[in-house]
Amino acid sequence: MTNSEKVAYIRGLAEGLELDASQKEVKVLNAIIDLLGDMASSIAETEGNLKEVSAQLDEVDADLGALEEDFYLDEDEDEDEEDDECFCDDDCYYEVTCPNCNETICLSEDMICDGQIDCPNCGELLEFDIDECEDEECSECGCGCDHDHEH
Numbered sequence: 001m002t003n004s005e006k007v008a009y010i011r012g013l014a015e016g017l018e019l020d021a022s023q024k025e026v027k028v029l030n031a032i033i034d035l036l037g038d039m040a041s042s043i044a045e046t047e048g049n050l051k052e053v054s055a056q057l058d059e060v061d062a063d064l065g066a067l068e069e070d071f072y073l074d075e076d077e078d079e080d081e082e083d084d085e086c087f088c089d090d091d092c093y094y095e096v097t098c099p100n101c102n103e104t105i106c107l108s109e110d111m112i113c114d115g116q117i118d119c120p121n122c123g124e125l126l127e128f129d130i131d132e133c134e135d136e137e138c139s140e141c142g143c144g145c146d147h148d149h150e151h
Contacts, residue, residue: 003040007033072104100124 001009011033019026094112097104101122111117116127 003043004037007036007040010036071106096126098122098124098126 014029014033019029021027021030093106093108095104095106098119098121101119101124103119103121105120107117112128113130114128115130116125118124119126
C-alpha cells in the first residue's frame with residue numbers, strides 16, 4: 001500500500017465517523033489528513049525524480065566506463081614504462097606512472113618542463129630531468145624551462 005493509499009484510507013475512516021465538521025477538533029483532524037495527503041504526493045514525486053536521476057546516473061557511469069577504457073592504459077600493459085606518449089588531442093601529452101602508487105597520469109609537455117609535480121593520486125613528488133625541450137622555439141612557448149636553445 002502506497003503512502004497516498006494509506007492517507008485515502010485514513011480519510012475514509014474519518015469520514016465514516018460522521019463527525020461534525022464545525023467542531024475545532026474535527027477541523028484539526030481534517031487539516032492533518034490534508035497535510036498527510038500533500039506529504040504523500042510530495043514523497044511520490046520525489047521518489048519518481050530519484051528513479052529518473054538514478055537511471056541517468058547509471059547511463060553516465062556506463063559512458064564514463066567506456067571513456068576510461070578508451071583513454072587509460074590497461075594496468076597490465078606497459079606497467080614498467082614511465083614516459084610513454086599517449087594519444088590525446090593536438091597538444092603533446094605523456095603518460096607517467098607514479099613509482100609510489102603505480103597509478104598512471106597524463107601530463108602536458110608544459111607540466112613536464114616545469115620539472116616536478118605532486119602525484120594527484122598519492123601526493124608523491126614526481127621530478128622530471130629534461131635535458132632539452134622538444135619545442136624548437138622553447139623561449140617563446142612559455143614552458144618555463146631554463147635551457148638555452150638555438151633558433
